[in-house]
Structures are given as C-alpha cells and as structure tokens.
Amino acid sequence: MEETVKVRKIAFVGDHLPRKCGIATFTSDLLSAVATAHPESQCFCVSVNDRKSGYDYPEVVRFEIEEQDLSSYLRAADFLNISNVDIVCLQHEFGIFGGPAGGHILAFLRELRMPVVTTLHTVLRDPRPDQRRVMQEIIALSTRVVVMAERGRQMLQDIYGAPPAKIDLIAHGIPDVSFVDPTFFKDQFGVEGKTVLLTFGLLSPGKGIEYVLKALPRILEEFPDVVYIVLGATHPNELRDHGEAYRMGLELLAKKSRIEKNVIFYNDFVELETLKEFIGAADLYITPYLNEAQITSGTLAYTFGAGKAVVSTPYWHAAELLAGDRGVLVPFADADALAREVSALLRDDIRRHAMRKNAYRTGREMIWSHVAQLYMHSFELSRLHGAAPSRESLPPKTLDRRPRELPALKLTHLQRMTDSTGVFQHANFSIPNFSEGYCTDDNARAFILTMLLEELGQDRDSACALATTCASFLQYAFDPHTRRFHNHLGFDRRWVDEQGSEDCHGRAIWALGFAVGRSPFRSFQFMAGQLFAQALPVLTEFTSPRAWAFGLLGIHEYLHHLSGDSLVNQTRETLLSKLLDLLDQNSAPDWLWFEQELSYDNAKLAHALILTGRATSQPDVLQRGLDSLRWLNQVQISEKGHFLPIGSNGFYKRGGPRAEFDQQPIEAQAMVSACLEAYRATSDPWWYEQSQRAFDWFLGWNDLGLELYSPESGACGDGLHVDRINRNQGAESTLAFLLSLAEIQLTQNMMTSFRKPTANGN
Numbered sequence: 001m002e003e004t005v006k007v008r009k010i011a012f013v014g015d016h017l018p019r020k021c022g023i024a025t026f027t028s029d030l031l032s033a034v035a036t037a038h039p040e041s042q043c044f045c046v047s048v049n050d051r052k053s054g055y056d057y058p059e060v061v062r063f064e065i066e067e068q069d070l071s072s073y074l075r076a077a078d079f080l081n082i083s084n085v086d087i088v089c090l091q092h093e094f095g096i097f098g099g100p101a102g103g104h105i106l107a108f109l110r111e112l113r114m115p116v117v118t119t120l121h122t123v124l125r126d127p128r129p130d131q132r133r134v135m136q137e138i139i140a141l142s143t144r145v146v147v148m149a150e151r152g153r154q155m156l157q158d159i160y161g162a163p164p165a166k167i168d169l170i171a172h173g174i175p176d177v178s179f180v181d182p183t184f185f186k187d188q189f190g191v192e193g194k195t196v197l198l199t200f201g202l203l204s205p206g207k208g209i210e211y212v213l214k215a216l217p218r219i220l221e222e223f224p225d226v227v228y229i230v231l232g233a234t235h236p237n238e239l240r241d242h243g244e245a246y247r248m249g250l251e252l253l254a255k256k257s258r259i260e261k262n263v264i265f266y267n268d269f270v271e272l273e274t275l276k277e278f279i280g281a282a283d284l285y286i287t288p289y290l291n292e293a294q295i296t297s298g299t300l301a302y303t304f305g306a307g308k309a310v311v312s313t314p315y316w317h318a319a320e321l322l323a324g325d326r327g328v329l330v331p332f333a334d335a336d337a338l339a340r341e342v343s344a345l346l347r348d349d350i351r352r353h354a355m356r357k358n359a360y361r362t363g364r365e366m367i368w369s370h371v372a373q374l375y376m377h378s379f380e381l382s383r384l385h386g387a388a389p390s391r392e393s394l395p396p397k398t399l400d401r402r403p404r405e406l407p408a409l410k411l412t413h414l415q416r417m418t419d420s421t422g423v424f425q426h427a428n429f430s431i432p433n434f435s436e437g438y439c440t441d442d443n444a445r446a447f448i449l450t451m452l453l454e455e456l457g458q459d460r461d462s463a464c465a466l467a468t469t470c471a472s473f474l475q476y477a478f479d480p481h482t483r484r485f486h487n488h489l490g491f492d493r494r495w496v497d498e499q500g501s502e503d504c505h506g507r508a509i510w511a512l513g514f515a516v517g518r519s520p521f522r523s524f525q526f527m528a529g530q531l532f533a534q535a536l537p538v539l540t541e542f543t544s545p546r547a548w549a550f551g552l553l554g555i556h557e558y559l560h561h562l563s564g565d566s567l568v569n570q571t572r573e574t575l576l577s578k579l580l581d582l583l584d585q586n587s588a589p590d591w592l593w594f595e596q597e598l599s600y601d602n603a604k605l606a607h608a609l610i611l612t613g614r615a616t617s618q619p620d621v622l623q624r625g626l627d628s629l630r631w632l633n634q635v636q637i638s639e640k641g642h643f644l645p646i647g648s649n650g651f652y653k654r655g656g657p658r659a660e661f662d663q664q665p666i667e668a669q670a671m672v673s674a675c676l677e678a679y680r681a682t683s684d685p686w687w688y689e690q691s692q693r694a695f696d697w698f699l700g701w702n703d704l705g706l707e708l709y710s711p712e713s714g715a716c717g718d719g720l721h722v723d724r725i726n727r728n729q730g731a732e733s734t735l736a737f738l739l740s741l742a743e744i745q746l747t748q749n750m751m752t753s754f755r756k757p758t759a760n761g762n
Contacts, residue, residue: 005380007086009042010034011062013076013108014091016047019055020202020236020269022298023121027091029173029272030119030375031060033368038376046076048096050236068098068457070107070749077111087379090118092138094131095237098457099749101130106137106753115143115382117375119170123152123295125159136160137754143382146375148172148296149320155295168378172296173371174305177276179360185281191227191264195346198282198308200231200275201299204238205246208288208313213250214335215342216259223346227262231278233269241521279306284345284352287312290332305363309355311341326358404692404748407699409453409741410714411462414446417731418466421493422473426730430715433730437490440504442731443473444511449735451518452742456749464521471515471524474508478531483538502542503601506550509535513554517561525561532558536567540574545582545594546601548575549608556611576612576621579605583624591654592631598652601666602632607674614681622681629674633690636671643668643697648719663720665708668697669736676747688747695744698737709737 012031015024027045035043044062049055054064063079066072080088090105098104109116118138124131139145139162146168147153153169156162186192199209209230219226233239234247247267254260270278279285285303287310294315301321304310310327312318322329328345330337345352364370417424417432422443426436450467453459477485477500485508487500512535515528532554539551555572559565582594594605609625612618635652638644645667646652647659675691678684693701698716700707706725708717715729716737 005383007038007041007376007379007383009083009085010087010089010379011044011046011080011083011085012089012091013046014048014093015096016045016055016057016061018057019047019050020233021096022202023091023093023096026119026121026172026298029368030089030091030371033173033372034375037369037372041376046080050096065108066098067096068104070098070104070752073098073104073108074111074752077108081111081113085114087382088112088114088116089375089379090116090138090142091121092118093121094134099753100455100746101128101134103130103134103753104749106134106141107749109138109141110753115379115385116141117144117146117168117378117382118142119146119148120152120156121148121296123147123155123159125155125293127159132160133754139166142166143385144168144378146170146378149317151316151320152295168374170371170374170378171366172298172301173368174301174363174366175272175276176367176369177280177306179307179356180280182281182283185277188277189229189264189281191229191281194225194227195223195284196282197226197228197284197286197342198231198278198303199229199286199288200278200303202232202235202238202269203230203247204235206290208290208333209250210253211288211333211335211338212286213253213257213259213263215339216262217257218336218339219342219346220259220262222343226346227264229264229266229278229282231266231268231270231275233267275302276306279303279308282308284308284342285310286338286342287315287318288338289313289315289318291315292332301366304359305366307356307360307363309345309352310359311338311345324358325355326362327355406745406748407709407711407741409456409458409738409745410710410712411459411466411738413710413713413715413729413734414449414466414731414738415462416713417734418446418469420469422469422489423731423735425488425732427728429727430710430713430729434491437488437496438473439489439731440474440477440485440487440500441507442735443470443477444504444507445732445735445739446470447474447511448514449739449742451514452739452746454520455518456742456745458742467519467521467524470511471527474511475527475531477508478535480534483534485535502544502547503550505535505542506539506544506547506554509539510550510554510557513556513558517557517559529558529562536571540571540578545579545605548579549604551575552579552608552612553604556615559615572612572616576609576616579608580621580624583609583628587628592628594628596654598632598635598646600646600648600651600664601670602646603629603667603670603674606632607670607677610674610677610681626678626682629678633671633675636667637693638703641693642701642703643671643694644703645671645697660703661720661722662726663697663702665698665716665719665733665736668694669740672740673743676743679747688751691744691747695740698740708733714738 012027014027015021017024017028031043031045044060046063047061048065048067050067063076065076094102144166148171153167156167157164234244254263285308287300292315297317313332314329328341330341422438423446424432425439425442426433447470450463453463485500485505486495486497487504488496490496512528512532515524519525552575555568586595606625606629609621613622613625636644645663647661648664649662650659652658671694672691675687679687698709716733718726718728718730718733
C-alpha cells in the first residue's frame with residue numbers, strides 16, 4: 001500500500017514570486033514547505049504570467065502560461081502529462097486565469113491525466129452564473145479541494161454541491177517565528193519608544209485603510225506616541241488601471257487630518273525576512289477590509305500566527321479566526337468603532353497580551369511545516385482515489401477535437417484608420433480617406449470591439465487607447481438638445497448632418513449598453529451609462545426595425561450589469577413588442593421575416609429576438625427568433641454550400657429577383673453573431689457550424705474563392721463584386737471581420753473550457 005500512494009513528483013500551478021500578488025507568495029511558500037518536508041519528492045511550479053515579458057523566475061518554475069492565451073494552457077497540460085507528474089496542486093483565484101470568470105483553467109484541467117488537488121482561495125457566496133459554473137466544473141475536475149476556513153467548507157457544500165468527503169480544511173500557512181516583545185524590532189524602523197499599529201498587503205480601495213486614518217486622531221488624543229505603519233506596494237491591477245490614486249488619497253487624508261507625522265507609508269513589496277521584522281515590531285495589527293466575502297487572508301494569518309493582537313472588520317476569515325478572545329471585531333467602515341477598540345486594547349495590557357498568547361498558541365497549527373504535512377496527506381489520498389471520474393469519462397483527444405485554428409487578430413489596419421478624433425469611415429485601398437471623415441456607426445462598432453478584445457486579453461494597451469477615442473467620439477456625437485446622435489463628421493471636425501439616422505442612433509445605444517455591461521473600466525461605464533439614459537427614450541418613437549434590434553442588444557448588455565432599472569426594462573418590452581408585431585405582419589410559411597425585403601444587417605433582427613427571448617425567459621420569443629434566423633440562413637446558402645449574403649446591388653424583395661452582388665462583410669458579421677447567440681441559447685452545435693460557414697466567407701469560401709481579409713494587417717476588403725474583391729479597406733468592412741473573429745474566438749475558448757454552453761451562459 002505504501003508504494004501505491006507514494007507521491008514522487010508534484011506540480012504546483014498558480015502565480016509564483018517575483019510576481020507581486022498574494023497567490024504568488026502562497027504558491028512559493030507552499031512549494032518550498034512541501035519540498036523541505038519531503039525532500040524525496042520533486043516539486044516544481046507552472047506559473048501564470050499576466051504580462052508578455054513574464055518574470056525573472058527561479059529555476060523551480062519549469063513552465064509558464066500566458067494568462068489570456070488559451071493554447072498555452074493546453075500546452076502546459078501536455079507538458080505535465082509527458083512529465084509523469086503524480087499530483088497537480090492548483091491554486092485557484094478567479095482573477096489570475098484568463099477567459100470569462102477565469103474559465104481558461106478548465107481547458108487545462110480537462111487535459112490532465114493525473115489527480116488534481118485544488119486550493120480555493122476564494123469561495124463566493126453570491127457568484128455570477130459564469131463564476132458558479134467555473135467553480136462547479138473545478139470541483140468536478142479536482143480529486144480533492146482545499147479550503148482554509150470552516151465557512152468555506154460549508155459554502156462549497158451548500159452553494160456548489162461539493163461532496164463533503166472531497167473537501168479538506170487546511171489553514172493558511174505561516175512562517176515559524178518566535179514569540180517576542182515588539183520592542184526588539186522597533187529600532188530597525190526608527191520607531192523605538194513608539195506604539196506601533198500595522199497594516200500590510202498590496203494596496204487597493206477595498207482595504208479600508210482610510211477608516212484607520214479617520215480613527216487615528218481620536219486614538220492620538222489618548223496615545224500621542226502611536227505610529228501607524230502602512231506597508232505594501234499598490235496592487236499591480238490597481239496601479240495599471242488607476243495609478244497611485246488610492247495611495248495619494250490616503251496621504252492627502254493624513255495631511256488634512258494633521259496626522260502625517262504619525263503615519264508611515266512603506267511603498268514596497270518586501271521580502272519575507274523583512275516582513276517578519278515589520279510584523280515583529282507591531283503592537284497591534286489592523287485589517288479594516290470593506291468586503292465581508294473574503295474567505296482567507298494571508299496577511300491576517302501571518303500576523304495572527306506571530307502572536308499579534310488584532311483588530312479587524314468581520315470578513316469571513318477574520319470572524320472565524322479571531323473568535324474565542326483571539327482578536328477584536330469592529331463593524332465595516334466604522335472609524336469610531338476602530339478608534340474605540342484600538343484605544344481599549346492599548347490601555348489594557350493584560351487583555352492585549354492574553355490575546356497575543358491565545359493567537360500564538362493557535363498559530364502553532366498553521367506553521368508551514370505542519371501545513372505541508374496536511375497537503376501531502378491530501379496528495380496521498382488523491383493518489384489512492386485516482387484521477388477525477390469526470391475526466392476519465394472524456395473521449396480520447398483527437399485532431400478533430402482540437403480547437404480550430406483561427407487567423408491572428410491584427411489591429412494594424414484599424415490603428416492606421418484611427419486618429420485622435422476617431423475611426424475614419426473610408427479608405428482608398430489601405431490608405432485612410434480623409435475627405436470622407438468619420439461616422440458614429442463605425443466608432444460604435446469599434447467601441448464594442450475594444451471590449452471583446454479586453455475579454456480576450458488581446459493587445460490591451462491598444463484596445464484601451466482605441467476605447468478612449470471611440471468613447472470620446474460617441475460623447476461628442478450626442479446632441480443633448482435633440483437627444484439624438486450625429487453620424488457624419490468631416491475631417492475638419494464639423495458635423496455635416498443635422499441629425500444621424502435612426503440606425504446610427506440604435507448602434508450607438510448598442511455600444512453604450514455594451515460598455516455599461518462589459519467594460520472593466522468604471523470611467524467608461526459611467527460615461528456610457530449617462531449617455532445611454534439620455535439617448536434611450538427616443539428609441540421607442542423610431543420606425544426602423546434595425547434601430548429597435550440594435551437597441552435591444554444594447555439593453556441586454558446594460559441590464560446584465562444594472563438589472564433593476566425599471567425604465568430600461570419597460571423600453572425593452574416596448575421594442576420587443578414592436579419587433580414581434582412586425583414579424584406577425586410580414587411573415588408567412590414561405591417568408592419567415594420581419595419585412596417584405598431582405599436588405600442589410602439582416603440577421604440582427606432575429607438576433608435581437610433570440611437574445612431577448614432567452615434573457616426574459618420567453619421561450620416562444622426565443623423560438624420565433626430561431627425560426628426566422630434558420631429561414632434566413634437557408635436563403636443565404638449557395639448550391640455549393642458556402643455563405644451567400646444578400647447583395648447590396650438591389651437587395652431581395654419578396655417575389656422579386658435576388659441581388660447576388662455586391663456582397664458586404666457586414667452581412668457575414670451579422671450572421672456570425674446571430675448564429676453564435678443561437679448556439680449559446682440552444683447548445684445545438686448546428687448553429688456553431690452555421691457561424692463558421694458565415695465566417696469562412698471572409699477566408700475565401702465564397703463565390704470567387706478569394707480571401708477578403710489581410711492576414712498581415714487585419715484589414716478587410718469592402719465587398720465582393722461579381723468579378724473581383726473591392727480592394728478598398730474601409731472601417732465598416734474591417735470592423736465586420738475583426739468583430740466576427742473576436743466573437744468566434746471567445747466562443748471557441750468557451751467550447752474548449754466547457755463541454756457545452758448552458759442556456760443562461762454568455
């Protein structure tokens with residue numbers, strides 16, 4: 001039996017130092033602890049990079065995963081499979097993996113052929129549907145799961161249906177330090193003779209440090225020798241999105257409160273030995289976090305285990321760890337309570353020292369050497385039980401099950417078509433045509449593309465710059481007096497129209513709703529939300545069904561984030577009713593359509609019904625959308641089986657001749673997007689195949705057998721003539737291709753990570 005459970009090679013998957021994040025510190029410490037406790041076992045790391053340049057890792061990091069590159073997760077799984085690894089120990093946190101809700105990691109887990117023990121650093125009480133789905137899949141694909149608090153174990157069972165026998169409770173590991181008097185360390189930091197309060201960790205607004213600063217004047221009234229040390233660099237994500245705004249705000253607050261001489265900011269991510277000295281110098285540790293839903297805190301574990309008296313807000317880990325007179329809990333965002341409890345502890349030496357001893361004794365069970373033994377026991381149990389059953393049931397990997405290879409998503413031409421004002425409307429071949437200026441339609445499309453690029457993790461800096469330009473354009477295009485958007489802007493930055501079309505207005509609404517629902521940047525969400533609210537009401541007065549459809553798409557995205565907006569919900573009902581009435585008036589058994597003519601952007605009408613029917617749980621609406629899209633799809637398939645869009649040179653009136661040219665990229669894009677929505681709504685792979693058929697039109701499966709897109713620049717020709725490609729590469733056509741590619745890639749990523757989409761998935 002001993003040999004059958006021997007664990008000789010262990011791969012730890014997660015972040016690793018020198019990346020600056022809590023998971024990196026935990027993974028590095030856990031790996032080191034297991035390797036030290038079990039020198040006969042080979043331990044190494046597969047690390048996840050959040051930047052292209054990676055990090056200067058130590059030799060223990062054997063393989064690197066690019067956070068947003070799904071194929072690199074599959075390569076990592078292949079590497080572990082051929083390396084004869086006995087156990088994979090995964091560190092899971094939603095924010096460190098790519099894909100929606102970090103779903104890329106599921107593709108990695110599905111390919112592994114050894115047991116997996118997953119440490120869950122976050123367990124959400126109220127997960128979004130995609131987060132719940134990812135968590136449930138991780139539990140199913142893991143042989144065992146580890147949580148660090150009893151509450152986490154209970155939540156896994158109650159919320160995610162995890163089998164109790166699969167869950168191990170192992171505390172957050174801590175360094176083994178001596179129980180010493182804080183005076184021993186204070187002279188190293190120039191605070192000898194002072195009473196030291198400490199908060200440490202990566203800085204971000206959720207840490208609540210401002211409430212300690214607000215409490216400090218009251219504390220200083222009784223204890224003027226108090227010094228508050230705030231140790232830690234700004235969190236890399238906060239630094240990327242907002243710079244040092246939070247830290248600067250804290251420093252300004254200290255100055256305004258005239259306590260700057262009693263507050264020391266150490267803007268550094270310190271090594272472990274230095275950190276232990278900072279902790280040693282503290283008389284009191286404070287964790288004023290603002291979010292209850294934190295199931296584990298490494299900073300709390302470190303200071304608690306070092307025998308420090310702790311004052312904390314009652315987030316889940318603190319509430320559990322500090323129970324039984326092992327610490328003091330105060331309400332969230334309550335500076336008065338912080339001042340009261342800190343002062344009470346400082347004036348009661350007997351209580352404070354008793355609290356320290358209680359914490360230190362409990363912390364002996366949390367030191368890394370003990371934690372390493374508990375993890376090894378979990379690894380051995382996993383070896384006894386073998387790989388997760390759900391993984392064993394998967395069919396063998398074959399070439400036809402690998403993700404389809406798609407063109408690289410290049411923004412070269414789109415960047416060429418964009419200046420500081422916006423995206424140019426037309427081009428002469430690949431050269432922007434200044435004389436035609438800009439239009440709101442294209443800048444709305446480009447704005448949507450930037451958010452899809454963000455979800456793909458693709459060229460984020462360029463995407464953010466383009467998003468800023470497009471957002472500014474949309475803001476400028478809106479006339480607050482008429483509550484309408486202009487559409488055509490000359491190169492001289494003067495509007496050449498009094499008012500844009502209804503379709504232009506609808507596309508702008510679509511883009512703004514998309515930003516509210518999907519943009520990761522609050523500045524875009526706020527701007528878009530304000531414009532959306534002003535521009536939406538007039539939509540119900542329009543007569544264009546495409547404007548209604550674009551509006552419904554935007555409303556769906558908006559309500560994904562702000563579902564309680566009753567006015568927007570009412571507008572959705574009104575627009576849906578208008579679209580359904582139109583379908584009733586015009587459809588017949590041989591013509592299942594909304595109008596007596598097929599013209600441009602046709603599939604968007606069916607798309608709006610499918611999306612809205614699914615979102616509002618109206619199966620009859622969903623089915624009518626699917627039926628009309630299926631009919632349109634049949635109309636647009638050639639005898640040879642390729643996508644054949646309705647030509648713009650005359651369109652297709654019911655009972656009349658059908659125009660086969662000029663074929664427009666916007667038609668292919670509309671069909672790609674609508675069929676993907678149908679696939680998400682039904683899980684029927686036939687719809688995904690139809691989206692691929694429409695996408696392949698760009699790649700050469702069309703009447704002329706010619707590629708319309710440029711693999712070098714990402715540009716797309718303006719259409720397909722009867723005898724040639726239109727070599728002009730305008731914004732509408734290029735964006736049609738890029739939007740189609742981005743949507744196909746996102747769906748393919750989802751399909752690779754999950755067996756199939758759920759009916760309520762995005």
